[in-house]
Amino acid sequence: MTELRNTVVRIAGAPAGLPTPADFEVGEAPVVQPGPGEVLFRSIYMSIDPAMRRKMPSPTAAPGPLGGQARIGDLMVTGQTPPLDGWNGGHVGQVIASNHPAFKPGDFVKGGACWQVYHTMPGRLLVKLDPRQATLRAELGVMGPPAFVAYCGMETIARVKPGETFVVSAAGGAVGMVAGQMARLAGARVVGIASGEKCAYVVDELGFDACVDRNQEEIGAGLDRACPGGIDAYFDNVGGEIQRAAFDRLNDFGRLVVCGMVSEYNAPEADHGPPLRPVLRKRLKIQGFVVYDHYDIHPEFRRRMARWLAEGKIRYREHVVEGLGRAPAALIGVLQGRNQGKMIVKLGEDPTGAA
C-alpha cells in the first residue's frame, strides 16, 4: 500500500472574511497504516458545509468550543467534529484495510474528519453503510448531517403545526430544503428565502408555497407579500438582516430556530441581535441547537427519512464537483450561496455505480 498517494488540503491562511483560494493549499501526505482497532478507507465523496468555515483559524478570535481550533498548516477539517464519529463524518468511502472486526475491505463507510482522500481512524468512529438503503451521496445529504440538522431544529424547536406559516432562509441549501419539506409534510404554509434560480427550484420542485428572492426584492417587503398572516416559525440559516426581517414578522408564540448564521461566519462576532421586548410581548422563543445534543433522535431521523425518500415525499438535489483541488472553491461558493443543492466533492470512483 506504500504506493497510495494521499492528497490533502491544508489551511494556509486565517481569513478575516470570506476565505480565498490562497487560504488553502493542496498537497500530499503519507497514508497512515491502520493500527489496532483502526480502519483505512478511501473517500469517494466529501461533503462541503458552510460550518467548515468556522473551523478555520481567525486572525482575532480565540479558539472556541465548536470552531476555530484549526491552525495554519493543519489539514482542513470536515464536518462538525468533535465528537468525531460516523454520522457526522464528512466522507463516504470504501474500506481498504481493517483491524476492526466490524469492517472488512470493500465495506462502505461514513466518517473522516479532514480534507483528504485516505483516512485512517478507529473503527468505532465509522458507520457502515448499506448502499441499497440510500446512495452514497445521499448519505452526505438527505440522509446525512445537514438533513439531520434540519430534522433536529424542526422536531425540537420549530414544532410546526398544520396551518402555520413557516419560513426558512437559505431555502435551497442542504438544510433549508429539508426543513421546508418537513414543514410542508406537517401541513404548514412554507415560504423560502433564496436567490435566483433556487427560488423557482424550491417552489416548482420541492412544493414550497412561495419563495422570496433576496436579490430581486427587499426581504421585508417580500415576506409581507408571501406571509400576509405573519410568520409562526422561522428557521434561520443566515443571520443578519434576513433574520431580523423575519423576526420582526413573527406572530405571537413564534419560534426563531437559530440553526446557522452563514452570513455572519465571515464577519466578526455581531454585537447584537433582535430586540427582546417583542420576545416578551409576543411570547417568542429564540433557541439555538447543535446536533451533537440530539444523538437520541438520530435513529428516528434515519428511519423517517428513508421512508420519506422511498415514498417520494422528500426531494433533493446535489451539486457535485470533481477532485479535492476543487474543494476550496466549492466551500467558497457555498459560503456565497452559489451552490445548487447539497455540495459534494467527488474524490474517486463510486463502485456502486449510483447515478
Add this chain to the structure above:
Amino acid sequence: MTELRNTVVRIAGAPAGLPTPADFEVGEAPVVQPGPGEVLFRSIYMSIDPAMRRKMPSPTAAPGPLGGQARIGDLMVTGQTPPLDGWNGGHVGQVIASNHPAFKPGDFVKGGACWQVYHTMPGRLLVKLDPRQATLRAELGVMGPPAFVAYCGMETIARVKPGETFVVSAAGGAVGMVAGQMARLAGARVVGIASGEKCAYVVDELGFDACVDRNQEEIGAGLDRACPGGIDAYFDNVGGEIQRAAFDRLNDFGRLVVCGMVSEYNAPEADHGPPLRPVLRKRLKIQGFVVYDHYDIHPEFRRRMARWLAEGKIRYREHVVEGLGRAPAALIGVLQGRNQGKMIVKLGEDPTGAA
C-alpha cells in the same frame, strides 16, 4: 349608597420616560350601581406593579395588544388585563352589593381593573377569597399575580435543576423574590441582582446564596464573582445592560427567561438585544411568556404556594402605603426600584384584622 364617594386616579399625561406625579390626577367619579350579574365591591388593598407603566399612553408608540391602550383622561389601569378576571385583578376588597348568586355582601374578593376605590364588575370576573388560606395582602403578592408570573417563568422556561446556577434581577421585587426562592427550593445556587438594602434582604432573609449590588459594583464583575461557574438560567426582570451582562455569562443550554424589562419601559423600544451567535454556539434558549397563556397551571400554583407558605419555605415582605393619592408615587418608586417588597396601597380598613 349614593353617599359613597369614589376616589379615582386618572391618567393626565403620556410620559416619554419615567412618569411624574403630574401624569396622574386624583379625582372623584360616581359609584356605579351593579346591574344584572354584577357586583359592587370596596377595595381594601390595591397592587402596584411595574407593568402598569406599559398601560399608559405613549407620546410616540401605537397602542399594542398588551399595553398602551389607555388614553389621557382614562382611569389608570391595574393588573395585566385583558382578559379581565379575578386572578390577575389589582385589588382585594369586600362586597357591598351583589346581583350575582355566587357573591353576597361581606364576601372577600379579588378583581378590579382600575385605580379606584369602588368597583362594579361582572361577578364572573371576580374570585372569592378565603382569608383563612392567606391574608388579603398576600393575595396581591405571593398568592397573586407577581408570584404567578414568577411561577410561570420558572416552571415553563427556566426549569432549574439541582446544582445549577440561577440568577434573577430585581431580586427583591415581588416577582424576583419568588423566582429566587423557587430556584432555591429546586436545589440551585441562587444569585440575585438588586440594590442597596435589598441585597442583604434576599441573602439574609430569603436564603439566596449571593446578591450583586448594582449600585456598588459593575454588574459583569459582580456576576463573575458570584457565579464562578457561569449562569444556567437567568430570569430577567429588567432588560438593558443587566440583561446583557447575564446573557454573556450563560452556560451551554442556558435559559434567558424574558419576564419583564422594567429598565426599558420608560425608554423607546430598544433597537436590538443580545447577539444570537452565542445562542447557536451555546444552544441557548431565550423565551418570553405572558401569564394569560398559563391559566392551566394557576390552580397548581395556588396549591403549591399555599403549602410553601404554610411550611415557611417561601418568605415575603410587603411595602404598604396608605391612600389612593399615594399610588402614583408608589408606582414611580417601583419603577425606580425604591420599594422594599411587594408594593401595596391600602385603600381602606381591613376587617380581617390581619397584621
